[in-house]
Amino acid sequence: MAKLIVCGLLLSILSGCVSQSDMKGKAFIFPQESATAHVSLIPQARKSLQSFTLCLRAFTDLTRPYSLFSYNTKTKDNEILLFVQKAGEYMFYVGNSGVTFKAPLNPYAPIHVCVTWESASGIAELWLDGKPLGRKGLRKGYTVGTEAKIIIGQEQDSFGGRFDAKQSFVGEMWEVSLWDHVVPLREMAGGCYSGNLINWQALVFEEKGYVVTKPKLWA
Numbered sequence: 001m002a003k004l005i006v007c008g009l010l011l012s013i014l015s016g017c018v019s020q021s022d023m024k025g026k027a028f029i030f031p032q033e034s035a036t037a038h039v040s041l042i043p044q045a046r047k048s049l050q051s052f053t054l055c056l057r058a059f060t061d062l063t064r065p066y067s068l069f070s071y072n073t074k075t076k077d078n079e080i081l082l083f084v085q086k087a088g089e090y091m092f093y094v095g096n097s098g099v100t101f102k103a104p105l106n107p108y109a110p111i112h113v114c115v116t117w118e119s120a121s122g123i124a125e126l127w128l129d130g131k132p133l134g135r136k137g138l139r140k141g142y143t144v145g146t147e148a149k150i151i152i153g154q155e156q157d158s159f160g161g162r163f164d165a166k167q168s169f170v171g172e173m174w175e176v177s178l179w180d181h182v183v184p185l186r187e188m189a190g191g192c193y194s195g196n197l198i199n200w201q202a203l204v205f206e207e208k209g210y211v212v213t214k215p216k217l218w219a
Contacts, residue, residue, distance in 0.1 A: 018042055018206045027174035027216040028207075030153050035165040037209030038153035041176065043197040044204075049144035051118040053183040053195070054082065056152075059110040059218065060171030063087060067155035067167055068113070069176070073145035074159045080144060082115060083155065083167075090133075092117075092124055094144065099136040101126040110172075110218045116182045119143060127185040150198070152176060153211065174216045175200050 018040075030037055054069060063086070071080035081093035090101045094117050106129075117124045122140025126133045149160040155167040177195030194201060207213075 018204055020202065020204045022201045023174070023203045023213075024201050025215055026213055027172045028152070029172050029212040029214055030169050031210060031212060033165050033170050034168055034209055035154075035163045037168070037211050038151050038163070038207075039211055040160075040206045040208070041150040041152065041198050042204040042206070043148075043150065043178065044199065044202075045180075045197060046146050046148075047180065048146045049180055050120070051116070051180070051182050052080070052144070052197075053114065053116045053179040053181065053185075054080070054177070055112070055114040055195075056082075056173060056176040057110060057112045057218070058169075058171060058173045060169065061108055062170055065167055066169045068152070068169065068173075070151045070154065070156045071144075071148050072151075072156040072159050073148050076145055077157065079148060081155065082113070090126060090128070092126060092138070094124065094139045095142045097139050099124055099138050101128075101133040101136070103128045103133055112175075114185050116185060118182050125185065132185070150178075172217070176203075 028039055058068060065085050067083050069082040073079050076096055078093040078096040083091040085091050087107060088103045088105045091098050092115050112129050114127045117138060119142055122137045123135050124138040125135045152173055153169050154163040176198060177200050178198035179195045180197055
């Protein structure tokens, strides 16, 4: 698979080089607990959001809290945050307000998690492994800010930083995709590659610290 190293672009976003790659069939591995290791995801467009869909697949054997997806702006922490408080307890934040979805325990197996949110109704929906975990009200009428730092592997306590090793992700993550609209989650069972903001098959990203890219282990 060819990898294109893009230097000198997106200087208003990053000061270094970013990678652009078709990541289909590959996963990011976060091999150990760390306050530094993370991947910054660069969206295809910078825009405010009044709805979105986020999907990803991951494997971990952590029993402590950890972050799956962290989206902060300069003015607001946890604009979008998908966080696991403990096994089977998923916390979903929009605009620094959160709701909790609880799932049956299925330890030591990979997960496929998708969430949607729309401002007009305030309805947040979470599906795990192709099964719905219900709908809850969250930030009706809110608009998610633009110019975000989007990070996997760590939970941001400030814009792009203030990481806590005890909230870091340790494991493997793949097929991270983000859309600027609500996608019917029944359509996500077969895969979730081609978000129009974050597209796993045309992923623009920057790795920091101990992160390894390898072929994925699970289908």
